[in-house]
């Protein structure tokens with residue numbers, strides 16, 4: 663078994679007085695490919711914000727590990743939700759990818775030659791050559807997603823967190839995206855938030871279902887009956903391959919925080 667890199671223990675999170683996540687335990691391993699699924703508003707993005715350190719949990723602990731030793735932080739790349747991106751922002755593909763290195767840049771110093779080379783390598787790996795100077799507002803959904811994936815990857819982080827990377831891309835590009843993610847997963851862990859349970863089950867190694875609480879499944883050998891019993895979230899299941907198309911029933915999480923004021 664690979665070693666843990668991220669460990670969440672007893673995590674709760676709230677906005678103002680509204681509790682969104684309660685008593686979450688989760689371990690992410692080296693070279694893990696964790697699919698995070700759950701209904702709208704279930705707290706998936708909030709969980710990612712807690713992992714990224716963008717939101718302080720109201721309870722619990724987030725620990726990081728490197729080569730089996732506890733460390734204060736690990737490097738993480740983040741691809742935010744498509745609808746959180748301002749497509750009118752006047753920034754080119756090259757600048758978007760380069761911005762993924764901001765944390766590694768010395769203050770008041772320009773980017774180094776090596777950093778620019780790294781940006782060019784990633785642009786080529788993402789299949790975006792020739793589009794370097796194009797403003798993001800003039801990209802297709804798939805091209806923009808690849809630019810954002812390049813931004814998440816350019817710093818060579820230990821884990822990348824992708825929040826709905828398949829939004830607004832067609833099924834043909836989705837297959838390419840998963841092929842690319844499989845390749846990336848040979849080098850680092852991936853946490854993938856997605857509504858598309860069918861694709862997630864086919865591509866990831868482990869599953870976390872988030873709906874206020876978290877239901878973890880260490881593999882994806884999940885029988886349909888198990889999905890019905892445990893994943894009973896009101897999510898559209900867009901089935902692929904052997905998975906049937908169905909809309910799931912009510913969820914079986916131990917608590918429903920939707921209307922709970924902490």
Ligand SMILES: Nc1ncnc2c1ncn2[C@@H]1O[C@H](COP(=O)(O)OP(=O)(O)OP(=O)(O)O)[C@@H](O)[C@H]1O
Nearest residue numbers: 677678682700701702703704705706707708709872
């Ligand atoms: N900044 C915020 N301030 C107040 N409430 C918030 C904030 N962000 C999210 N929420 C609320 O927290 C709950 C969980 O939101 P979150 O975005 O984590 O869910 P999600 O599972 O990622 O949803 P979706 O699938 O729709 O992206 C929702 O009820 C949402 O309205």
